Amino acid sequence: MTRYLLRRMAILVLSLLLAMLAIFVLLRALPGDPANALLSVQATPEQIAAARSQVGADLPLFEQFVNWFRGMVSLDFGNSFISTLPVAPEIVSRLAVTIPLTLLAFGLAFALSLAVGFIAAHKSDRWYGVALSAFSQLAIAVPAFWVGILLIATFSLKFRIFPAGGFPREGWADPGAALAHLALPVLTVALVMTGSLSRYVRSATLDVLGSDYLRNARAMGSTMGTAMIRHGLRNGAIPVISILGIELATAFLGAVVIEAVFALPGLGSMLLKAIAQHDYPNIQGILFVSTLAVLVIGFVADIAQRLVDPRLRHSAGAA
């Protein structure tokens, strides 16, 4: 396990380095000099040169990368081109919306898909089992933003139960108001996520229900409930955990679209604004934080999978 942990951490660090290199190359070496974003179209060559040195674009590429790398690692993302405010505190304040949105939606989707997936598999001969399978099929074909639009139309414009969008200016000072503003976004993400997640739960349940170990346990006199909890849960969890990691990462990044639907001041709307304004320090800061989050989630999911599955735990060499 220790060997695996070390190996997996090495992969994590290497992946982060590769991803950072990709972000750097994409944003610097492609057409669209970052210095252009600072200037209007009629800038004189002197102004362009000054802007380039301010951004550091006049240095050799390698030196630029080293400087940039040093900044990223110390979480100093520089100042926004547009607002001239430092990027890092802005990201932190935006995360206060995006992280609760992601985690709440993920938790809800997890609970829902356990129920939906299990019933869809266990009661596949009943109408409600079939209906739940059909729901999963439908949910993976529906774009999340459309679900959001329909939920707003129904629950805030027609029935006025929840606010249609936005977030309290004072943030989490009033948790009730903050949660009310997150209710529909959370529901939107959770519904769509349940669609894909419950399909994995369903097929894992089908595998468990058809397994020899479950039949043996039942033959030995164990009740269905005990057999499922003692044997089924752990075996069924293994394929699901690795998907959970991907789903969590997808939810975090999918927040970009959902925040746009509900006008939430999260990381996603910050990224959209930064893209529209060619605000490179903001873009790369957000990309770095998102990349880090995605990679760490994958790392944790892999470790969790090892902890649940002893077969993997003992084969430390094979990754």
Place this chain on the structure above:
Amino acid sequence: MTGANRPATSAETTRDGAVPSGGRARNRRSLALIVGLVLVGAIALVALLSIFWLPFDPSDTTGGRLEGPGLAHWLGTDRLGRDLFTQVMIGARIALVAGIGAVGVGAAIGMPVGLSAAFAAGWVDDTMSAAMDILIAFPVLLLAMLIVAVQGASLATVTVAIGLSMSAIVARLTRVVAKRVLAQQYITAARTSGTSWLSIVRQHVLPNIWPTVSVNLASQFGVAVLAEASLSYLGLGAPPPNSSWGRLLQEAQSTVVTAPLGAVAPGIALVALVIGVNLLIDGLRDIADPIQN
């Protein structure tokens, strides 16, 4: 699947004596195939038709604002007085172009990369696989946003961006399946008899990996269509007057109460296309591989 826990009756026993997989499941699959064909076929026809004929000019604003559905405007008009049905028709074309284009780009990049990784053993293979895994960890949407951010929004950029971010998934699958084929003895036999690697790829590898890879490519189509819609919704897709369904939904969001059809019709078209393709794949897979089911 449904019949698996029932004891097989003699009537259900198939000709070759195998345990039946349940006639109901098979019927459901052929139904899936038919429904999928109808949905995809209808949308493809509309998209084709939109090239030659449209009920109105897409920038014709002579209709009343936010009119309800009627004889002249079948789905009503938007807040600028443009015919909604016309825009949904154009949206069908854009969705198909983006979906097919993205899958094409994904296959054109992913399959050669995956094949090369399968042939190259050792550290080259390891490095390529690690790079694919990292790319796959990034959802299609974020990568596509990045590329659109740098290149500017257009249908071509969006399509290539989605295809590019898809190529890693295609590459990984191609590598796995191709590796399995390369381990077969007929490959060794072909090598021993002096067949070049290029001919082996053409004669043995490609035909054997195609069934699996093509199913995966087809299922990526739905993902691509949804990604294009999301990007267009965010304003990062094809610029007007090429109204993608995502852009239509974004424009209709503010008038969802007064003119609900504008916020519903493009969404239904979108869902119908993605579900249609998914059903089609399910049905076709059954035909292509009857033993597995």
